[in-house]
Amino acid sequence: MKLATIRHDGRRTAALEVSGGYLPLPAGDLSELLDRSDWKAVLAEAVNGHCAPDVIPAAEATLLNPVPDPRKVICCGLNYSDHILEMGRELPAYPTLFAKFADTLTDPDAEISSEHSEKIDWEAELAVVVGAELRNATEEEAATAIAGYTVANDVSMRDWQNRTLQWFQGKAFDRSTPLGPVMVTPDEVDPEAGLEVICTLNGEEVQRGNTKTLVFSAAKLLSYISTFTVLRPGDIVLTGTPGGVGMGMTPQRFLKDGDQLTTEIPGIGTLSNKFRLRIPTTV
Amino acid sequence: MKLATIRHDGRRTAALEVSGGYLPLPAGDLSELLDRSDWKAVLAEAVNGHCAPDVIPAAEATLLNPVPDPRKVICCGLNYSDHILEMGRELPAYPTLFAKFADTLTDPDAEISSEHSEKIDWEAELAVVVGAELRNATEEEAATAIAGYTVANDVSMRDWQNRTLQWFQGKAFDRSTPLGPVMVTPDEVDPEAGLEVICTLNGEEVQRGNTKTLVFSAAKLLSYISTFTVLRPGDIVLTGTPGGVGMGMTPQRFLKDGDQLTTEIPGIGTLSNKFRLRIPTTV
Known part of the structure; x- marks a missing residue:
């Protein structure tokens, strides 16, 4: 469905x-x-x-936005093994987690604007929607509690993200993370078998990864998180982004006024977001 | 009041x-x-x-817990200038921010338990309760939007906090951050003039700081945060902790089963929390 x-x-x-x-x-x-x-x-x-x-x-x-009112939006960084290995890093023992808010989310075709950042970057991601309450859940329990999957772009204000050691402030700009266009139930898609995650900028492909290379699967992330905080129906977990973000390019590349970003997971759908960026004011 | x-x-x-x-x-x-x-x-x-x-x-x-249902709980780290300077660091240009959830909070005299961490530490803090909606607020607008002040202890699972670069997972254990006992309106207390923030462990003083040495005042934090995300009445901002946490001691010191922690801000009140710690299970 x-x-x-x-x-x-x-x-x-x-x-x-x-x-x-x-x-x-x-x-x-x-x-x-x-x-x-x-x-x-x-x-x-x-x-x-x-x-x-x-x-x-x-x-x-x-x-x-299919799920506009989650109590918790928790995101995982550094989760695609092919990208981690190509960067010469070791696979992590624990997921790197941070939080967003319901206010951070926006519609699948929203125009995204910001006047406060000069380094806006893309991060195409698979998002998981929780369907049952989870506390101290095993991976198996977590797997059966997944309501469905959707597409997200964890649009990141890199200047703000890197102002301090904690990424949060660059990841929690209101209406910066498009979500959707639909939520697909787990009987129709299987991220562990493999879903392509594709990001294009003005028609040029900039990211392509496959969820079968996730270090921490959706079920593993839900199980891990539920050890320290309860997850409830409607909560959302973003599973991380594959290689190809603008910050990692030489030279670095960031979104410009009028840029058109698409984020696609075949089998789920496509987000299509135009960026409206004004001259930033210093804060 | x-x-x-x-x-x-x-x-x-x-x-x-x-x-x-x-x-x-x-x-x-x-x-x-x-x-x-x-x-x-x-x-x-x-x-x-x-x-x-x-x-x-x-x-x-x-x-x-006086304010049990905030939509947002945002915390500032590294905010006491005397502690930062005594550590030989420079004063930060931007506040280091991370998020907790409403679920993270607990009552002012709650027993706090955990079976998943071996390194539980204390962080006595002044907490600010938002009283009006704030978007792109100036410091002056933010100051007039403060509903009141209360006491928090940002109890931190240091083993989880340091598993990855992002502190969030060690800061968001359910029912780990006591809050209260009351919210005092701004006509009665003035953190910029100076409030003592005191933490004692089994009667021994381990932390004492003064809010007049905050790098980022309550109003400045609210103004800064409101640049990227709206704050609404009932939202909570924790302002950071002074020196004297267990992780900074030589040897390091963490909470043990039966320990009694008190967190006091004279003029507001005292939190009193006993810890019930079982043998951790590996996750």
């Missing part, structure tokens, strides 16, 4: 992608749907009971 | 400290109160209109 949060006729609704369009679900968005203890039953009923007149034609729907 | 979240007769309520006890306010806790756009008017009415029979005697009230 592909699930989405759409806007149609000025209203927002959670929706199931069906042939030709979207079937509305009884929730304003997927965060609200996943907050229901019976969300799987609601989905099953929608799948079995839908009839064509209920379907919103795809052309009349705008896809929004 | 001193404001609190108390439990009385099995119920939780926001409350105003008055002579002899606490006057209940029309909210379940201070997070809920600060979420009301009219929270200042509600407080003014309570102050003017209260009569003795409404007051809950102090002996019948248990003080809880």
